Amino acid sequence: MTTVASVSEETESSPYALSHLDALESEAVHIFREVAGEFERPVILFSGGKDSIVMLHLALKAFAPAAVPFTLLHVDTGHNFPEVLDYRDRTVERHGLRLHVASVQDYIDRGVLKERPDGTRNPLQTLPLTEKIQSERFDAVFGGGRRDEEKARAKERVFSLRDEFSQWDPRRQRPELWNLYNGRHAPGEHVRVFPLSNWTELDVWQYIAREGIELPEIYFAHEREVFQRSNMWLTAGEWGGPKDGETVEKRLVRYRTVGDMSCTGAVDSDATTLDAVINEIAASRLTERGATRADDKMSEAAMEDRKREGYF
Amino acid sequence: MTSTTEPTEPLSVEQLSATTLLRFATAGSVDDGKSTLVGRLLHDSKSILTDQLEAVEHASRNRGQDTPDLALLTDGLRAEREQGITIDVAYRYFATARRRFILADTPGHVQYTRNMVTGASTADLAVVLVDARNGVIEQTRRHAAVAALLRVPHVVLAVNKMDLVGYEESVFAAIAEEFTAYASELGVPEITAIPISALAGDNVVEPSANMDWYGGPTVLEHLETVPVSHDLAHCHARLPVQYVIRPQTAEHPDYRGYAGQIAAGSLRVGQEITVLPSGRTSTISGIDLLGEPVDIAWTPQSVTVLLKDDIDISRGDLIVPSKDAPATTQDVEATVCHVADEALTVGHRVLLKHGTRTVKAIVKDIPSRLTLDDLSLHPHPGRLVANDIGRVKIRTAEPLPVDSYADSRRTGAFILIDPSDGTTLTAGMVGESFAAPQPVKDESDDDGWDF
Numbered sequence: 069m070t071t072v073a074s075v076s077e078e079t080e081s082s083p084y085a086l087s088h089l090d091a092l093e094s095e096a097v098h099i100f101r102e103v104a105g106e107f108e109r110p111v112i113l114f115s116g117g118k119d120s121i122v123m124l125h126l127a128l129k130a131f132a133p134a135a136v137p138f139t140l141l142h143v144d145t146g147h148n149f150p151e152v153l154d155y156r157d158r159t160v161e162r163h164g165l166r167l168h169v170a171s172v173q174d175y176i177d178r179g180v181l182k183e184r185p186d187g188t189r190n191p192l193q194t195l196p197l198t199e200k201i202q203s204e205r206f207d208a209v210f211g212g213g214r215r216d217e218e219k220a221r222a223k224e225r226v227f228s229l230r231d232e233f234s235q236w237d238p239r240r241q242r243p244e245l246w247n248l249y250n251g252r253h254a255p256g257e258h259v260r261v262f263p264l265s266n267w268t269e270l271d272v273w274q275y276i277a278r279e280g281i282e283l284p285e286i287y288f289a290h291e292r293e294v295f296q297r298s299n300m301w302l303t304a305g306e307w308g309g310p311k312d313g314e315t316v317e318k319r320l321v322r323y324r325t326v327g328d329m330s331c332t333g334a335v336d337s338d339a340t341t342l343d344a345v346i347n348e349i350a351a352s353r354l355t356e357r358g359a360t361r362a363d364d365k366m367s368e369a370a371m372e373d374r375k376r377e378g379y380f
Numbered sequence: 381m382t383s384t385t386e387p388t389e390p391l392s393v394e395q396l397s398a399t400t401l402l403r404f405a406t407a408g409s410v411d412d413g414k415s416t417l418v419g420r421l422l423h424d425s426k427s428i429l430t431d432q433l434e435a436v437e438h439a440s441r442n443r444g445q446d447t448p449d450l451a452l453l454t455d456g457l458r459a460e461r462e463q464g465i466t467i468d469v470a471y472r473y474f475a476t477a478r479r480r481f482i483l484a485d486t487p488g489h490v491q492y493t494r495n496m497v498t499g500a501s502t503a504d505l506a507v508v509l510v511d512a513r514n515g516v517i518e519q520t521r522r523h524a525a526v527a528a529l530l531r532v533p534h535v536v537l538a539v540n541k542m543d544l545v546g547y548e549e550s551v552f553a554a555i556a557e558e559f560t561a562y563a564s565e566l567g568v569p570e571i572t573a574i575p576i577s578a579l580a581g582d583n584v585v586e587p588s589a590n591m592d593w594y595g596g597p598t599v600l601e602h603l604e605t606v607p608v609s610h611d612l613a614h615c616h617a618r619l620p621v622q623y624v625i626r627p628q629t630a631e632h633p634d635y636r637g638y639a640g641q642i643a644a645g646s647l648r649v650g651q652e653i654t655v656l657p658s659g660r661t662s663t664i665s666g667i668d669l670l671g672e673p674v675d676i677a678w679t680p681q682s683v684t685v686l687l688k689d690d691i692d693i694s695r696g697d698l699i700v701p702s703k704d705a706p707a708t709t710q711d712v713e714a715t716v717c718h719v720a721d722e723a724l725t726v727g728h729r730v731l732l733k734h735g736t737r738t739v740k741a742i743v744k745d746i747p748s749r750l751t752l753d754d755l756s757l758h759p760h761p762g763r764l765v766a767n768d769i770g771r772v773k774i775r776t777a778e779p780l781p782v783d784s785y786a787d788s789r790r791t792g793a794f795i796l797i798d799p800s801d802g803t804t805l806t807a808g809m810v811g812e813s814f815a816a817p818q819p820v821k822d823e824s825d826d827d828g829w830d831f
Contacts, residue, residue: 131625
């Protein structure tokens with residue numbers, strides 16, 4: 069007899085109960101395979117952040133020993149952490165994947181998009197993303213969004229229909245019953261697919277630990293030159309910080325999320341290992357978005373509004 | 381919530397990774413205290429974090445409310461907050477040392493039967509809330525009927541607001557007895573009644589000091605200990621094929637694996653299998669559990685199955701043990717819940733998705749519509765509108781290996797899709813509606829199935 073999946077403590081009463089990570093993994097793999105079976109041109113949104121890294125890991129497992137039947141798409145804000153870009157390129161090369169890049173900087177250089185006064189480029193990603201989906205005729209776009217992140221996301225479907233402008237209409241979303249996902253869409257429309265819908269931040273970290281997945285080093289505590297803005301520690305850099313009156317200091321920090329440098333904050337942390345990070349999150353009294361994302365602090369419906377417009 | 385207990389200590393890494401997953405649904409309205417119950421479960425398990433609570437407090441103050449309105453935590457969409465109603469199923473996540481929970485929080489209002497059906501379709505357990513002052517009302521019966529229709533294995537009756545009836549045992553006992561009798565008659569296999577006060581915290585997380593007469597578990601204790609896996613020995617093994625994995629590389633020139641999530645039962649290496657609908661047979665020569673070879677795998681694991689013989693298998697096929705193969709049919713009789721705004725009518729041409737196969741189909745007949753409040757049947761309604769439950773007869777363009785929903789929730793379920801715009805129209809469950817069936821009398825047609 070070879071090995072079987074890890075079985076949890078409750079073995080006396082239910083020997084076939086899966087651990088929660090096994091159950092979530094199986095569900096995500098099922099979602100990837102449904103998309104491979106029903107769509108022509110799927111793509112994985114890959115930012116080099118932990119959620120997209122876990123997505124890619126699951127996709128690799130879902131189709132092994134064959135190659136992943138999807139390409140990757142990075143929406144590049146131009147304000148990337150160099151460690152993350154480096155990680156992205158190494159990953160693409162190691163797995164022989166094809167990477168598409170939609171560049172916000174290109175849109176700004178061409179005058180199509182204008183830099184915002186606050187320097188934040190997160191909201192500017194929607195147009196390059198939408199146009200890339202249209203020009204490449206992607207019909208399924210995997211996103212790493214999780215329902216635990218934010219209350220508008222809590223009502224998101226696993227298969228989320230978008231019109232030709234990538235817009236999300238909460239009233240047009242289809243009820244999802246059992247695991248019978250409905251991927252029908254008209255030409256020009258596409259479906260956003262969220263394989264990590266039912267995962268929490270802690271699940272993602274536990275899975276990374278269990279699977280031994282490599283992450284960009286900025287997720288672990290390191291010394292960094294930062295300055296304070298809107299109660300967050302932002303990295304000093306060419307993107308436009310610090311401004312007058314903001315002072316740079318060296319602190320021991322790590323990132324809980326990875327996004328645009330201009331609006332992704334670091335948290336004070338001495339967690340240098342996966343176990344330390346997991347303990348830190350389990351004890352944290354702030355959500356990852358509350359702790360690290362300026363763009364979600366804008367209003368009660370900030371995420372809902374961006375989602376309607378076609379955001380991730 | 382007026383008072384809350386302090387959050388528990390953070391869990392250790394070991395504790396957190398050794399837990400199982402329970403999917404459950406709550407049904408009830410704001411008036412029953414559902415938001416308070418959900419809020420308390422989330423809060424007392426440390427799942428509402430400071431910034432979320434601050435946001436709710438802030439929004440509540442803006443509305444002129446003195447205490448944080450926990451409904452705002454689950455009402456995620458602007459329209460919901462503006463109208464003060466819950467439109468959609470909200471999924472919530474929390475964990476204790478013993479288990480991870482996925483809560484499908486469904487609005488209880490009458491027009492949202494489809495949301496309850498959606499939430500219950502994946503649930504291992506349903507919590508039905510009643511107000512102790514009102515007892516079992518129409519809405520309670522409807523919730524019990526949805527749980528029974530969807531074959532949710534465990535039902536909890538939470539008799540809430542016990543503080544407002546003086547924590548009287550007799551009040552609880554009468555409600556529990558009436559509900560248990562009703563739900564048992566519908567075939568709900570396990571019912572647990574718990575007297576609670578979500579507001580005061582009695583028997584939600586902590587045992588109540590006000591109801592010494594109650595010796596059972598708190599809501600959370602019950603959620604933590606209810607079994608989540610089924611007795612596989614009595615389940616039909618079913619593997620809907622999602623995708624054929626063929627690397628065609630120098631390293632794996634001949635690898636041909638059939639990928640899918642085991643929908644029911646277990647499969648082992650050496651087992652003789654039949655592929656449906658073709659009827660071809662072979663033997664399982666290997667099972668890959670996401671990169672790990674195993675001898676046995678079971679639901680809901682995602683696996684890749686290898687066969688001894690190179691036979692024609694593609695997406696949409698169903699792999700089953702040869703000894704336990706379902707019959708295939710083009711005539712499906714089912715109980716359905718209509719979920720779309722546009723009506724379902726006799727003669728409607730639709731797509732039917734069953735497992736991983738989508739086929740053309742036509743609605744041949746709608747023998748009856750069922751009123752969930754009193755289980756009365758309305759013969760030949762001609763159409764089903766949103767939130768209607770009814771019986772339908774469907775003819776499919778190709779034979780399907782369907783199970784009775786009573787035997788297998790995954791392979792007895794299907795959805796109907798509008799071929800023109802892709803709308804999900806209807807959720808279907810093959811076979812009789814309830815375990816103790818209310819037979820649909822239809823003398824005009826006797827060529828249906830025997831279930």
